[in-house]
Amino acid sequence: MKQEARLPLLGHLEELRDRIFKAAVAIVVASVVAFVFRNAIFDFLVEPWNQAVVDEELVFFRPTEAFSLFMRLSLWGGFVIASPFVIWQLWAFVSPALHKRERRWVIPIVLALAVLFFSGLAVGYWSLQRGLGFLLDFGGGRLDPTIGAEHYLQFAMRFLIVFGISFCFPVFLFAAAALGVVSTKRLRSGRRWAVLIIVTVGAVITPSGDPLTLLLLSAPLYVLYELTILAVRFILKK
Numbered sequence: 001m002k003q004e005a006r007l008p009l010l011g012h013l014e015e016l017r018d019r020i021f022k023a024a025v026a027i028v029v030a031s032v033v034a035f036v037f038r039n040a041i042f043d044f045l046v047e048p049w050n051q052a053v054v055d056e057e058l059v060f061f062r063p064t065e066a067f068s069l070f071m072r073l074s075l076w077g078g079f080v081i082a083s084p085f086v087i088w089q090l091w092a093f094v095s096p097a098l099h100k101r102e103r104r105w106v107i108p109i110v111l112a113l114a115v116l117f118f119s120g121l122a123v124g125y126w127s128l129q130r131g132l133g134f135l136l137d138f139g140g141g142r143l144d145p146t147i148g149a150e151h152y153l154q155f156a157m158r159f160l161i162v163f164g165i166s167f168c169f170p171v172f173l174f175a176a177a178a179l180g181v182v183s184t185k186r187l188r189s190g191r192r193w194a195v196l197i198i199v200t201v202g203a204v205i206t207p208s209g210d211p212l213t214l215l216l217l218s219a220p221l222y223v224l225y226e227l228t229i230l231a232v233r234f235i236l237k238k
Contacts, residue, residue, distance in 0.1 A: 019089045026085045031078025038070050041077045045156045048129035052136055058149035069150050076157045080121070080164075084114040105178065109171055116167040116224075124163025127216040128156060134212040159213075162205050166221060170228040177232040184233045187225075194225050 034041060046058065060066050079086075091106050176182050187194075195218075202217045 016093060019093045023082070023086045023089045026082040026089075027075075027078045029078075030081035031074045034077030034081060035070070035074035037077075038074055041073055042070070042153075045073075045153060048125070048132055048156070049152060051129050052132035056144075056146070058147065058152055060149045065148075065150055069153060073153060073157070076161075083117055083164075084110070087113045087117075105175075109175070112171050112174075113168050116171065117164045120164035120167030121160050123167070123216075123220055124160040127163070127213065128159055130216065131159070131210065131213040134210055138210075159206075163217060166202070166205070166217060167224065169221070170224045170231075173225070173228050174231055174236075177228075178236060182232075184229055187229045187232065191225075195222060198222055198225070 049058065060069065088110050091110050173182070173187075177184070177187070198218050198221045199214065202214050202221070206213050206217060
């Protein structure tokens with residue numbers, strides 16, 4: 001019995017190892033592609049800075065900083081490019097444990113996660129310039145923004161990833177409803193708690209912590225919460 005129990009466990013661990021390896025390879029390959037287009041990615045991320053701060057160039061302070069910065073930028077770009085494949089590998093690992101009826105949701109859920117992730121990136125990019133304007137104007141003209149490229153790009157990359165991942169929460173809420181953990185009645189009655197949790201979590205995970213960025217993140221997340229209630233009510237009922 002012990003030997004029989006160990007075999008499925010070892011099989012699952014080998015499956016998990018293979019999925020992680022495939023996801024890592026995809027990220028590495030995508031990072032190479034991102035490195036080829038590193039200048040375009042750099043310009044894309046720096047554009048909000050150029051809009052918020054006119055005639056102020058980003059600088060670096062160490063001889064190796066530019067090289068290491070472009071390496072991290074390429075890795076970030078590789079993760080973003082490969083994210084649909086990484087999500088697919090995650091669900092491909094989970095799907096064998098699901099019933100045949102539940103497996104029908106795998107492809108729609110993977111597509112929903114990818115769409116929501118990239119939608120979060122888009123909203124985050126739109127919010128980045130406005131958040132920067134608020135933060136940099138807070139000095140009231142008494143402080144001049146001379147910010148290193150490394151600090152700014154770390155801020156921008158984390159800012160976008162936070163928005164992208166945060167936008168994926170409706171899928172997990174929908175999955176919980178599909179499993180019977182929550183219902184539309186419970187979701188509707190928990191609106192106040194949802195607002196509190198969204199604002200609290202948003203305050204913790206936003207890189208800047210300023211009220212404008214918190215509002216720009218929390219407002220669309222609450223809209224997604226309401227849309228999830230409608231999706232649970234009509235799609236699952238159907």
